Amino acid sequence: MPEPVLPPTARLLLARTARAQRDGRAPSLVAGVVRAGGLAWSVGRGDVPEPHTDVQYRLGSISKTVTAVAVMRLRDEGRLGLDDPLDRHLPGTPLGDRTVGQALSHLAGASAESPGGWWERTPGGSLADLGLRADDVVLGAARRFHYSNLGFGLLGELVARLRGASWEDVVTSEVLRPLGMARTTPRPAGPAAAGTAVHPWADVVLPEPEHHAGVMAAAGQLWASLEDLARFAAFLLGDTGDVLDPGTLEEMTVPAGVDSSAPGWSAYGLGLQVVRVDGRTLVGHGGSMPGFLAGVFVDREEQIGAVSLANTTSGLDAVVFGLLTDLRTAEPRVVEPWRPSPSPVPLDVLGLWFWGPSPYVLRAVEGALLHLGPLPGRTGRASRFSACADGTWIGLDGYYAGETLRIAEDHLDLGTFVFTRTPYDPEAPVPGGVDEQGWR
Structure with missing residues (x-):
């Protein structure tokens, strides 16, 4: 069980979350901080049923990280390589010459959205239903970071074909269930918050639609409770169990594409956002779908994380970064004592x-x-x-x-x-040799 936060820290975290819910006009907001395997503190504000940690909200693009974990499991099994062209495993798309790794890092040049109606608000179908064409490739391979929901839809289809099962079944059996995330599902399974939009000029709300996104589900379909999202934060902190090798998780956190449009330092690894906030490098993912906002970010060095879920389409600033700052300031991590250890070389x-x-x-x-x-x-x-x-x-x-x-x-x-051992040692094999007259 994680060590609970101290009472003054709890007050500080509550004050930040309460202000975020009020100022962001979110009908409901649940948030928490994570350490040592789970929630160390949490709260629900607004119209939240009890227990607030068990209410489902839509995760949006945090689903991409779950999809990425499924892809990396295939890589670790030798079923695919990150440098494999998509066509090797998912033939027949205009992105066939782009690699699996480029798609994971949003470097494949795929269009931001799938063709047809806005996939987040209209029911989806199969890959064939998308009718992908050459103009769904908008940039050259590895030219620049370009966030692509379409790219992750293709990765979800890749996972399904290699496993011979639906994307939902694969991530449930290989990622969610082994991590103990029983309250994370492709569709809402009550209690679940209702997705809403808040009017910009009045305190009134409008219901947002909910549906299955079809082949695009891998980009944003999942719903989860705060307790489950906290468990996923613990996974990102290194508690990977049998789901993923810790070295593979570390590989996913290495920045690949840089998001030059983001304020401050922001990049993307393999299915993970990597951001620099308050002098700290954080990894995780944000999520948004019509009616919902979500966030899970961790500080792997400090071994703390923060999670939040809200049922509003927009207007709520990312509360997780502030919670991490508050926790790190109020209760700085006490590191393990230094002890002598043998040198790996003479x-x-x-x-x-x-x-x-x-x-x-x-x-x-x-x-x-x-x-x-x-x-x-x-x-x-x-x-x-x-x-x-x-x-x-x-x-x-x-x-x-x-x-x-x-x-x-x-x-x-x-x-x-x-x-x-010395500057330009004439006795060592210095490239180009050393002037015979030496230093003068």
Whole structure:
């Protein structure tokens, strides 16, 4: 069970949520903060039946992350590769030459919406019913980030065909049920909030329609309770169970496409939004459908998350970011104590190295990793490295992500860059050689 928040923190979180519901004029709003596996605090404001944690709301695009998890499970099983063209698994679309990974990261150049009527407010059909044409490809592959509901509709169809079952059945059996999200369903299963639009100039509401989106369901169909959304936040914090390898989840959080239209720093990984808020990197997803707004974001470093669900079409600012700030400020995480651990390489390998005349430090860091970066106070490229079975090291992040580090007695070889113990050591294999007259 998660440790509950302290009473002063609860008051702070309640005040923020109450103001968001009032100022955003949401008929109802449920919100909570997450740590250690589940809800540490939650509240319902407005017209919310009790218990507020069990009322379903539509998740909207948070469904995309669930779809992405199903795709990554197929990848981990070897059923597909992220660089596979869509045509290999889903033939016959105008996006056949775009890759699975590009579709997951909104880099495939697919149109933002599916053709025909607005899919979020009209019943949907099969992939064949969409009648996709060449003009549903609006950008070149990997040219720029372009958010695409259509792209995730295609990914849902891909999952269904490879599994031989409907998208709904696959995500229920492979993701939702194993995570204990029994109150997450493709259609509302009461108690559920009614989707509403709020008039911009008067305090009156209008019911929004609800239907099955057909092939587009993978982009925004799911409904969930706050309790279930909190469980999904715990999943994003690393409590993946048997659903996904933790390393695969980490891979999903790495930014790929950058959303240059967003205020501040915002990017997209593999089915996950990656944003920079208050100096913190948060991962998760927002959701909106006619009548509903939702959000789930986590701070993986601080091991906290926030979730919110509301039944309004627009007008409500994202409350989850403020809740995370309040929780982090009021109850900062107490980290585990430092303890000695063995170095993954001999100690004489560590320490000062030079790339040309620039000093760098090779350090052993937590998790049996190496870190190569500039001296403190200097700028330069930095990356962590993980050991490989053949004695080499592979870059995990930064400039050298995916690059191979080889450690020799007198130099480091890293993607054609050679680091030496002294600046341009003439005894080491420096590319281009070293002037025979040396430093002068």
